[in-house]
Structures are given as C-alpha cells and as structure tokens.
Amino acid sequence: MLNFDVVPGRAVRDILAERKTVLEIVREAYLAHGAGRTNNPDSYFLRFDDKPADRIIALPARTAVADADIAGIKWIASFPENVEQGLPRASAVLVLNDMANGYPYALLEAAGISAAxxxxxxxxxxxxxxxxxxxxxxxxxxxxxxxxxxxxxxxxxxxxxxxxxxxxxxxxxxxxxxxxxxxxxxxxxxxxxxxxxxxxxxxxxxxxxxxxxxxxxxxxxxxxxxxxxxxxxxxxxxxxxxxxxxxxxxxxxxxxxxxxxxxxxxxxxxxxxxxxxxxxxxxxxxxxxxxxxPFGLGVLDLAVGHWVHGTAVASGTSIRIAGFFGEEQRW
Structure with a gap:
C-alpha cells in the first residue's frame, strides 16, 4: 500500500520550534551540497504580465539524508500586495518523493519551512x-x-x-x-x-x-x-x-x-x-x-521537510490520506 501524508501548518510550526535541530539539518545539507552529494537544478519562475510584482517559484531537488534518499519540490508564491490585506507575502507547499519508486509520499505546508x-x-x-x-x-x-x-x-x-x-x-x-x-x-x-x-x-x-x-x-x-x-x-x-x-x-x-x-x-x-x-x-x-x-537551495527545504514529516508522523500530527492514489496496481 502506498502512503500519502499531509502535514498542516500548525504541526509544521510546532515542530520547527526546535531551532537547534533545524540549524544542524541545514548545516549538514550545506556540507552535502558542497561535497557534490546533491542534485539542485535551477529554480523556475512563473511570472505574470498583468501582475509583475508577483511570482510563483518551483525549486526541485534531490539529496541524501541520514536515513533516506529523497527528491521533491517546493512551490512557493510571493505576492507582495498580500501585506496590504493583512496576509503573509509568501505561501508554499513542499512535496516529498520516494526515490525507490518516484511516488510522492507527503505534502507539507511549507511557508514556515522556507522561512526557517x-x-x-x-x-x-x-x-x-x-x-x-x-x-x-x-x-x-x-x-x-x-x-x-x-x-x-x-x-x-x-x-x-x-x-x-x-x-x-x-x-x-x-x-x-x-x-x-x-x-x-x-x-x-x-x-x-x-x-x-x-x-x-x-x-x-x-x-x-x-x-x-x-x-x-x-x-x-x-x-x-x-x-x-x-x-x-x-x-x-x-x-x-x-x-x-x-x-x-x-x-x-x-x-x-x-x-x-x-x-x-x-x-x-x-x-x-x-x-x-x-x-x-x-x-x-x-x-x-x-x-x-544565499539564493536559496531546494535541498535545504527537502532536508528540513523530511525531518518535519518524520516527526509529524511519529507524533501523530500528520494526516494520512487513505486511497489518495487512484490505482496502486499496474493491472
């Protein structure tokens, strides 16, 4: 059975309160990147002719962490005029993919992960x-x-x-x-x-x-x-x-x-x-x-997101979506 978890923003926020752990994870991700052990292609910018101040950015990446080989993508929107409405400028989600089969296994609210x-x-x-x-x-x-x-x-x-x-x-x-x-x-x-x-x-x-x-x-x-x-x-x-x-x-x-x-x-x-x-x-x-x-590397989001997901599953604060994939058998 293929699992798919959603980690909502409140759970993400509570986990990210462990800032020393976040610092350690980001340090290790940086060192892995410096050693050539990551795949971090260009970020992709979706811009709008009628809204030049706004953009949505895709950051795909792959990295090996202590207990997994993961890939994924952060999809983050920056709409500066949100501030005038009392909303945060940025909103984001992070998708994590299993390198064993390519299937996504988690969707996390990621504005907090991105900021952290x-x-x-x-x-x-x-x-x-x-x-x-x-x-x-x-x-x-x-x-x-x-x-x-x-x-x-x-x-x-x-x-x-x-x-x-x-x-x-x-x-x-x-x-x-x-x-x-x-x-x-x-x-x-x-x-x-x-x-x-x-x-x-x-x-x-x-x-x-x-x-x-x-x-x-x-x-x-x-x-x-x-x-x-x-x-x-x-x-x-x-x-x-x-x-x-x-x-x-x-x-x-x-x-x-x-x-x-x-x-x-x-x-x-x-x-x-x-x-x-x-x-x-x-x-x-x-x-x-x-x-x-720092331009911002997707491997950092992946490393932090992987830890957040594992912590949320262990603490029961993630939400498992049964039957998320329409087909789990080839025939």
Missing amino acids: RTAASIALAAAAAQATHPGDGTVGFFGAGVIARTILVYLAEAGVDVRNVLVCDPHPGSAASLVAYAESLGMAGRAVPAAEALAAGTVVTATNTGAPHLDRAPEPGQVYLNVSLRDFTPEVIIAAQNVVDDVDHCLKANTSPHLAEQRLGHREFITGTIPGLLAGEFRLDPARGVVIS
Whole structure:
C-alpha cells in the first residue's frame, strides 16, 4: 500500500520550534551540497504580465539524508500586495518523493519551512563569519516581515551577537512589530532611517525589492546579509568580499551578484561559498567588508521537510490520506 501524508501548518510550526535541530539539518545539507552529494537544478519562475510584482517559484531537488534518499519540490508564491490585506507575502507547499519508486509520499505546508531554512542558512553563515568579523552587537534590518522576524531569532540561536536591533521599513506598523518582537527577546529595538540601519555591524536585507537601492559598500568589519538579493548596487558587491550559497544559482535573475558579473564580465569577485565557509575551506579578510548572498537551495527545504514529516508522523500530527492514489496496481 502506498502512503500519502499531509502535514498542516500548525504541526509544521510546532515542530520547527526546535531551532537547534533545524540549524544542524541545514548545516549538514550545506556540507552535502558542497561535497557534490546533491542534485539542485535551477529554480523556475512563473511570472505574470498583468501582475509583475508577483511570482510563483518551483525549486526541485534531490539529496541524501541520514536515513533516506529523497527528491521533491517546493512551490512557493510571493505576492507582495498580500501585506496590504493583512496576509503573509509568501505561501508554499513542499512535496516529498520516494526515490525507490518516484511516488510522492507527503505534502507539507511549507511557508514556515522556507522561512526557517532561509533564516538558518544565513544565521549559520553569519556565525561562521564572526571568526573574522565579530560585529558590534547591532543588527540593522531592511524589511520587517516574517523572514526578518525568523532571521532575528535564528541569528540569536546560532550564537551571533545581537543586542541592538535597528529596523528600516516603509510600513511603520511592520517596523514597530519587529521592534516589539526584538524587545520580547530581551534586545533593544528601534525604527530608524536607512542610513542608520546601514551603519550597523551586521546588516540584513529582507525586502521584496526588484532593483538595487542601497549603494554604500560594507566597511572593514561589517557584514551584509543579502537575503533578498537585489537591494545592493553592483558597486557594493564589487567592493566587498562575497560569499554565496552556490555560484551558478546566485549569479542569475539579476541578483546583485549577477549584476556585478554583468558589469565585470567575470566571477573573480566571488570569495567562496557558504558550504566552504562552514567547512573552513577559506578565511575572510577582517580588513574588508563582506556580503553574504544565499539564493536559496531546494535541498535545504527537502532536508528540513523530511525531518518535519518524520516527526509529524511519529507524533501523530500528520494526516494520512487513505486511497489518495487512484490505482496502486499496474493491472
């Protein structure tokens, strides 16, 4: 009999509260990717002529985890105008496939998984960068949505020095909410203009911008966590040390590093990758600023999703759909 499970968002959210486990899973997935033990093809963007700000992205992938060989796909929508209706910008599902027969065996609500793996990935990189760029305890945020909130808590979980949180967001209510969240974690928080946020020891971009709007390069000791990928001008990228999760993935779709490549005609401005940084394959120069740009790898979603599914089944919080497949025999 072929099983098919659905893991609803509330169950996913409760499981993801184990943030240390998420960090460990994402670290191992990164190291597997760096060692060439994954299959992570290009992401595919569905865009709309009549809704240019909106998109739905497919991230297919395959990876081996400790107890399974899995494939699957994340299908994630980004509709920025949702915010005006009080809805989260992003929604997503994750499908997991059994590599023994190709059949999908689970469907998970995945907006939370996507946010957690994104936050864990950049938090791990920021923590590794502290060996040469320890920061000053101040983190400036551009954007104050779900991703920013999740990044903040994961930075603290990963051991990054976060004592003061500066928030720049054009939506005052969103900025105030992130400030209040930071204060609930025992940090000081304040809404500030762009110039002040950009002067923090660590700067996080978590916006939905489609074009560069920040042109100040990181100073020695500063680290820019370029999560939304398109906020910085090519000149900022060119002036900095650059760490990406995957060179081929990150240098496309007019990300800031891609614009730098178009400007220069080469990729020599890339210092290394996040897997390489985590593995200690190179050391950053403390005399130069750093930009870390994670494009987002589907293998991270798969690894976290596989663990979430197994935990949900074991705890009885998944829903098994009997007879989901119309035919389970060839004849």
